Amino acid sequence: MAKIADSSFLRRTSSIKKHGTSAIRLRGPGRSRIFFAMTIFVLVYGAIAGRLILLGLQDGDPAKRFLAAQNTVAQARPDIVDRNGEILATDIKSAALYAEPRKIPDKDEVFDGLISVLPELDNPTIKRRLESNALFTWLKREISVEQRQAIHALGLPGVGFRQSNKRFYPGGQTVSHILGTVNVDNQGLSGMEKYVDQAWLKDLQELGFTQDRMMEPVELSVDLRVQHAVRDELRRSMEYYKAKAAMGVVLKADTGEVIAMISLPDFDPNNRQQALEKERMNRVTGGVFEMGSIFKGITVAMALDSGTVKLEDSFDATKPIRVARQKIDDYHGKRRVLSVPEVFIYSSNIGTIKMMQKAGVPAQQEFLKKIGLTQKMKTEMPGVARPLLPPKWNELAAMTISFGHGLGVTPLQMAVAGATLVNGGKYIEPTFLPRTKEQADELATQVISPETSEILRYLNRENVLRGSGRRAAVPGYDVGGKTGTAQKVVNGRYVEGLYLNSFMSAFPMSDPEYLVLITLDEPQKVEGQHYATAGWNAVPTTASIIRRIAPMLGVVPDFADDAETIPVSYQNRN
Structure with missing residues (x-):
């Protein structure tokens, strides 16, 4: 809960507790707890009773009582700031226009005067409201200072103004899906605005403790500079590759803090109507997708950590796998036996399936959980979406899930799982609020061994050095990652050439600080490219992003000759 700058209420509460306890002289922990509960009960209900008394003392005019009852609506909200203190959302003073129709002698004169300043009020609904016999009616909830002055100058009887608060987002679209929106009454509808209401603000407003009080800002884990850079690069890539949508997540690998999250097309929260358009939904947390071959890292980690597969093992990928009248083949098959690193680097579906089979279907289910x-x-x-699980988790489903088809997850879920693979094996739930390393360690669950995580860092780095992630190389930043090109489903069938392309990477891979997941929805092949797969679009987009954000995040480049590889032990592990 945010702190309130006026601490008199807290001082009074402290004083009541102190003097009440000494006067009654209760003894024993049981009696102390009972007295404490009674004190809190009295304080809360006393505040409510006081609020009702104040409302009862208002002017007897029903319209004014209605206005008084609206005091909890459109009240002040705390500023929302990024991790560096930059304002992301704030309140500005606004005015609401209302009428008291019973006090209007000439309805037509008032109507004509209003539409001369606010032409949008020239409609039958407003005219009916003015001609009614109502005590009170809203005309327009948000008007500018200039509009208020112009209407005031007309001297229209029965027309008044109520000072209000209007939410303003200085960055416009930049952080829209994280912040969300508020309604005309300044109540959170989505995003972190809604979270703040649910967490504590709504309770304080109902008790009347937010009026005329300055609240401490709510700090997010987001870095506005990084958010802008990622959004800018995604916007350019979306336009260049003619993609229908684009998504990006930057996650602090050791704390789970969301540093940036973008879903394009986005919206301007200052124009809340845009948020209702279907194509502007938050795909990162509200959409579920089959993520394709970036899922292979999950399967490799599961197989290695189970002990059924070792890094030096090999798998026969010479022939396609046939099961239940289905043929599963490699996209660019090598048609030979592949080592575990080669299965990962060459993104072999066949090899990945055989690694999963060594561990078994129950082990896969347990690990993914x-x-x-x-x-x-x-x-x-x-508004976080639930994953889309297969209706029957049989052998065929387990095969396709092993290489990223048949199981739909949100991109943020995928990013968190990816961070787990490279951060030493710790699963840490994501947060949009600041979190220290110590706090994260208390929440973390060890999912894979540090040794398995070390191998995954090695494989990801090798994929950038000599695999499908080569275009992600950024000198000095030791980038590693895995590509994913997932065929999309249309009318129940996978469609060749219609892709959801992703690249999940981390840097510096020797000791990962940040994980980056970039996804392009249906990118097109451009001139000079042989394919429209992830290596040709999601990967270079990631390189452009890391090149921009790494200096902002304080990651010092390392150009040492020996910084190009990660040492990994190949000896057998028990």
Whole structure:
């Protein structure tokens, strides 16, 4: 709960507790707890009673009583700031226009005067409101200072103004899906605005403790500079590759803090109507997707950590796998036996399936549950979608899930799982609020061993050095990652050439600080490119993003000759 700058209420509460306890002289922990509960009960209900008394003392005019009852609506909200103190959302003074029709002698004169300043009020609904016999009616909830002055100058009888608060977002679209929106009464509808209401603000407003009080700002984990850079690069890539949508997440690998989250197309929260348009939904937390081959890292980690597969093992990928009248093949098959690193680097579906089979279907189900991919993700952001699980988790479903088809998850879920693979094996629930390393360690669950995580860092780095992630290389930043090109489903069938492309990366891979997940929805092949797969679009987009945000995040580049690889032990592990 945010703190209120006026601490007199807290001082009075402290004083009541102190003097009350000494006067009654209760002894024993049981009696102390009873007295404490009674004190809180009296304070809360006393505040409510006081509020009702104040309302009862208002002017007897019904219209004014109605206005008094509206005091909890459109009240002040705390500023929302990023991790560096930059204002993301704030209140500005506004005015609401109302009428008391019974006090209007000439309805037509008032109507004509109003529409001369506010032409949008020239409609039958407003005219009917003015011609009614109502005590009170709203005409327009948000008007500018200039409009208020102009209407006031007309001297229209029965027309009045109520000072109000209007939410303003200085960054416009930049942080829209994280912040969300508020309604005309300044109540949170989505995003972190809704979270603040649910967490504590609504309770304080109902008790009347937010009027004329300055509240401390709510600080987010987001870095506005990084958010802007990621959004800018995604916007450019979306336009260049003619994609229908784009998504991006930057996650602090060791704390689970969301540093940036973008879903394009986005909206301007200053124009709340845009948020209702279907194509502007928050795909990162509200959409579920089959993520494709970036899922192979999950399967490799599961197989290695189970002990059924070792890094030096090999798998025969010479022939496609046939099951239940289905043929599963590699996109660019090598048609030979592949080592575990080669299965990962060459993104072999066949090799990945055989690694999963060594561990077994129950082991796959259990591991995906531990890494947070089979249940609804827990975080502050409202509106998080549930994963889409296969109707029957049989052998065929397990095969396709092993390489990223047949199981739908949100991109943020996928990013959290990816961070787990490279941060030493700790699953940490994501947060949009600041969190220290110590706090994260208390919440973390060890999902895979540090040794398995070390191998995954090695494989991801190798994929950038000599695999499908080569275009993600940024000198000095030791980038590693895995591509994913998932065929999309249309009318129940996978469609060749219609892709959801992703690249999940981390840097510096020797000791990952940040995880970056970039996804482009249906990007097109451009001139000079042989394919429209992830290596040709999501990967170079990631490189552009890391090149911009790494200096902002204080990651010092390392150009040492020996910084290009991660040492990994190949000896057998028990």
